Amino acid sequence: MPVAVAIAMTMTFGWMLGPGCPHRGDGASRDKTQWDRVATKKKYFLAVVSPWDKGVVNPLGDAIKAVPAHRRGAAIDLGTGIGNGVPMLARGFGRVVAIDYAPKMVAAARKRHGHFPNVTFAVADMRKLARYRNRFDVAVAVNSVLLPSSRDVTRMLQEAFHTLKPGGTLFGVFPSLESEAYIAMLTFEREHRNLNNEQRAWARTERIIDSGRIDFIRGTVGRSAVQQKFYFRFELIRRLRLAGFRDIQVGKVVYPWRLLDDPQARAFRGNPGFWDWFVSARRPAAAKTSPTPYQYPKRPDQRALISAP
Numbered sequence: 001m002p003v004a005v006a007i008a009m010t011m012t013f014g015w016m017l018g019p020g021c022p023h024r025g026d027g028a029s030r031d032k033t034q035w036d037r038v039a040t041k042k043k044y045f046l047a048v049v050s051p052w053d054k055g056v057v058n059p060l061g062d063a064i065k066a067v068p069a070h071r072r073g074a075a076i077d078l079g080t081g082i083g084n085g086v087p088m089l090a091r092g093f094g095r096v097v098a099i100d101y102a103p104k105m106v107a108a109a110r111k112r113h114g115h116f117p118n119v120t121f122a123v124a125d126m127r128k129l130a131r132y133r134n135r136f137d138v139a140v141a142v143n144s145v146l147l148p149s150s151r152d153v154t155r156m157l158q159e160a161f162h163t164l165k166p167g168g169t170l171f172g173v174f175p176s177l178e179s180e181a182y183i184a185m186l187t188f189e190r191e192h193r194n195l196n197n198e199q200r201a202w203a204r205t206e207r208i209i210d211s212g213r214i215d216f217i218r219g220t221v222g223r224s225a226v227q228q229k230f231y232f233r234f235e236l237i238r239r240l241r242l243a244g245f246r247d248i249q250v251g252k253v254v255y256p257w258r259l260l261d262d263p264q265a266r267a268f269r270g271n272p273g274f275w276d277w278f279v280s281a282r283r284p285a286a287a288k289t290s291p292t293p294y295q296y297p298k299r300p301d302q303r304a305l306i307s308a309p
């Protein structure tokens with residue numbers, strides 16, 4: 001996928017895979033159905049380039065370990081999927097709620113991890129989390145903020161913010177748009193080396209990458225019915241700030257090249273892997289920086305434009 005994303009140029013399920021893929025969807029019900037289709041461990045790891053796969057450098061474990069004792073009361077896993085993050089959260093927090101809007105995902109997560117007595121599973125949409133407000137020390141969203149509509153992304157980030165108690169922390173993994181450009185660059189270099197002809201190398205790169213599926217303005221990857229949101233780093237920081245978060249830190253989840261769905265990817269070995277963004281962001285202890293849910297601020301916070309982790 002990120003969505004989180006081996007640019008799965010060949011698609012097992014008829015949609016585009018990428019780091020963090022198949023993160024996608026253009027509408028609520030259709031997405032749920034698509035996700036439901038991969039709600040077994042085997043299908044899931046075939047379809048998704050996942051931060052939970054072997055050989056992936058994922059900072060989430062260390063981040064969870066570093067949560068102080070007084071912030072280990074409750075955690076929520078937003079878009080839990082088949083529950084890959086549940087064991088870590090169940091061991092680290094007093095209570096855990098794991099939600100997903102795809103019922104078969106929730107059923108699969110419950111089947112795999114229902115033996116943890118401190119975990120509750122629920123079907124719920126990250127755009128509507130009123131019942132979970134102000135309850136959690138930590139919220140986790142691993143490649144689940146994927147809906148391509150800007151309004152949906154805004155809602156999901158605001159809702160994640162409001163699930164947190166003041167002072168609580170969001171740990172998130174988000175598909176990286178820069179990573180798509182990076183893979184395209186390495187692909188061009190390889191093709192240029194092989195063909196020794198720039199024009200033909202660009203043409204082949206565009207074909208391999210299927211460049212028409214990447215929209216760098218909207219920040220979406222995929223074709224009409226199966227698009228998913230990818231993020232520029234600056235965009236992610238800005239969106240998190242506008243949702244009310246502060247103390248935003250951005251790192252990377254780094255994938256090994258064998259997870260890229262390109263048979264020639266071994267040519268990329270020796271270069272740093274492709275990546276998703278890893279984010280830690282805090283809900284301030286003073287609640288006043290939170291904008292009204294679902295509203296863009298009338299006067300945007302100028303600091304959002306210059307924020308750096």
Ligand SMILES: C[S@@+](CC[C@H](N)C(=O)[O-])C[C@H]1O[C@@H](n2cnc3c(N)ncnc32)[C@H](O)[C@@H]1O
Pocket residue numbers: 001003004020021022023032035048050051052078079080081082083084085099100101102105124125126127141142143144145146147
């Ligand atoms: C790529 S999977 C990631 C699952 C899990 N977090 C993991 O890392 O293995 C994305 C999950 O997000 C869920 N999802 C996407 N949009 C959602 C929404 N609006 N509300 C709840 N779940 C959502 C999907 O159903 C899917 O299970």
